[in-house]
Amino acid sequence: xxxxxxxxxxxxxxxxxxxxxxxxxxxxxxxxxxxxxxxxxxxxxxxxxxxxxxxxxxxxxxxxxxxxxxxxxxxxxxxxxxxxxxxxxxxxxxxxxxxxxxxxxxxxxxxxxxxxxxxxxxxxxxxxxxxxxxxxxxxxxxxxxxxxxxxxxxxxxxxxxxxxxxxxxxxxxxxxxxxxxxxxxxxxxxxxxx
Amino acid sequence: xxxxxxxxxxxxxxxxxxxxxxxxxxxxxxxxxxxxxxxxxxxxxxxxxxxxxxxxxxxxxxxxxxxxxxxxxxxxxxxxxxxxxxxxxxxxxxxxxxxxxxxxxxxxxxxxxxxxxxxxxxxxxxxxxxxxxxxxxxxxxxx
Numbered sequence: 001x002x003x004x005x006x007x008x009x010x011x012x013x014x015x016x017x018x019x020x021x022x023x024x025x026x027x028x029x030x031x032x033x034x035x036x037x038x039x040x041x042x043x044x045x046x047x048x049x050x051x052x053x054x055x056x057x058x059x060x061x062x063x064x065x066x067x068x069x070x071x072x073x074x075x076x077x078x079x080x081x082x083x084x085x086x087x088x089x090x091x092x093x094x095x096x097x098x099x100x101x102x103x104x105x106x107x108x109x110x111x112x113x114x115x116x117x118x119x120x121x122x123x124x125x126x127x128x129x130x131x132x133x134x135x136x137x138x139x140x141x142x143x144x145x146x147x148x149x150x151x152x153x154x155x156x157x158x159x160x161x162x163x164x165x166x167x168x169x170x171x172x173x174x175x176x177x178x179x180x181x182x183x184x185x186x187x188x189x190x191x192x193x194x
Numbered sequence: 195x196x197x198x199x200x201x202x203x204x205x206x207x208x209x210x211x212x213x214x215x216x217x218x219x220x221x222x223x224x225x226x227x228x229x230x231x232x233x234x235x236x237x238x239x240x241x242x243x244x245x246x247x248x249x250x251x252x253x254x255x256x257x258x259x260x261x262x263x264x265x266x267x268x269x270x271x272x273x274x275x276x277x278x279x280x281x282x283x284x285x286x287x288x289x290x291x292x293x294x295x296x297x298x299x300x301x302x303x304x305x306x307x308x309x310x311x312x313x314x315x316x317x318x319x320x321x322x323x324x325x326x327x328x329x330x331x332x333x334x335x336x337x
Contacts, residue, residue: 024217031224038228045231053227057220060269067265068208075204110298114305121306130306131314135321138292140264150272158332159285159325166321173317178310 063149070142074107087125087133099129100167103136110137127178132171138163215263222266226273250326253283254319257290259297267291281333286326293318 039046087095087102106113117130139160147156199207257267271284294315295302302311 022217024214024221028217028221028224031221031228034228035224038232049228049231052231053224056223056227056273060223064265068212071208071211072201072204075207076199076201110295110301114298114301118305127306127310130310131317134314135293135318138289140292143264143268146265146268150268151275154336155329155333158336159288159329162325162328162332163289166325170314170317170321174310174314177313 060146060149063146066145067142070145071107074105074142087120087129095126095129096132096168096171099132099171100136100164103133103167104139104141104164106133106137107140107142110134113137126175128171128175131174132167135167135170136164138167211263215265218263219266219269222270223273226270230273230277249280249283250286250323253285253287253326254290254294254322257287257322258294258315258319260291264292280330282323282326282330284326285329286322289325290319290322293322 035046035049038049087098113134117125117133121127121130144156144160147159151159260267267288271288274287275281275284296315299311299315302315
């Protein structure tokens with residue numbers, strides 16, 4: 001399978017994800033109906049809830065705007081398929097670092113990543129590295145401003161450190177569960193022909 | 195890193211991502227406002243049993259079964275914290291939302307293998323509770 005086939009699979013997976021039921025809008029409609037119900041039963045409470053809602057939305061708008069800009073930049077500069085060059089058999093410590101960083105900078109829905117990781121697994125990516133990559137996705141650089149907005153800088157920094165540490169521990173746990181041999185420290189990646 | 199797509203394409207892609215996440219985000223904010231207006235914060239705090247025992251477990255279960263953009267989880271967790279839900283519960287909820295995927299489990303099993311998907315999700319579930327307690331302990335020292 002070449003890079004073009006992989007592109008087609010990932011796009012198809014993304015399309016499948018997008019073409020599902022509009023659960024978000026259904027949920028929004030459900031909440032709207034709840035407001036209407038409250039309006040008919042307790043108009044004063046509905047007014048208070050609506051006022052609190054508008055305050056909340058206005059409060060998070062600046063942070064959401066920064067998230068939007070960061071997401072655009074990540075889409076421009078980060079190519080998930082570049083990861084495939086560095087996590088092949090016997091990728092050693094470098095493979096762990098790349099899996100960790102790839103997870104951190106990966107954005108978007110998980111489904112295209114399953115396709116990519118299944119393909120990388122076929123090419124020799126170990127389950128432990130897949131586990132590291134999937135866990136480190138919990139660090140979301142574009143969303144960090146929003147987290148700082150809600151929880152503060154110290155909370156965000158400490159949480160990011162713990163997530164990275166636990167991502168590595170998860171990888172080690174999977175490594176032992178799947179009885180993987182030591183991958184060595186040499187970096188013979190399965191480099192595709194460029 | 196080479197430039198993979200143009201800024202225009204990236205902008206459209208981000209608009210699509212937001213288009214999917216925004217209705218849920220707005221609905222969650224609406225629900226939070228509704229619940230905090232009708233039910234006093236103390237009632238919500240008590241309902242979530244917080245740091246006393248099973249709070250982080252409840253947070254991790256809720257985060258595991260929830261699906262949607264992480265943006266929504268941050269906003270929801272932030273609002274829950276503002277009404278008094280404990281730190282360990284909040285962290286377990288946040289981390290499990292993004293690392294455990296009950297809804298995505300069939301897709302993960304099909305792509306990466308049943309044993310791998312189940313083991314990974316169980317480990318991530320436990321990790322989210324561990325991080326919850328670690329965060330509460332660490333921030334207790336730092337702040």
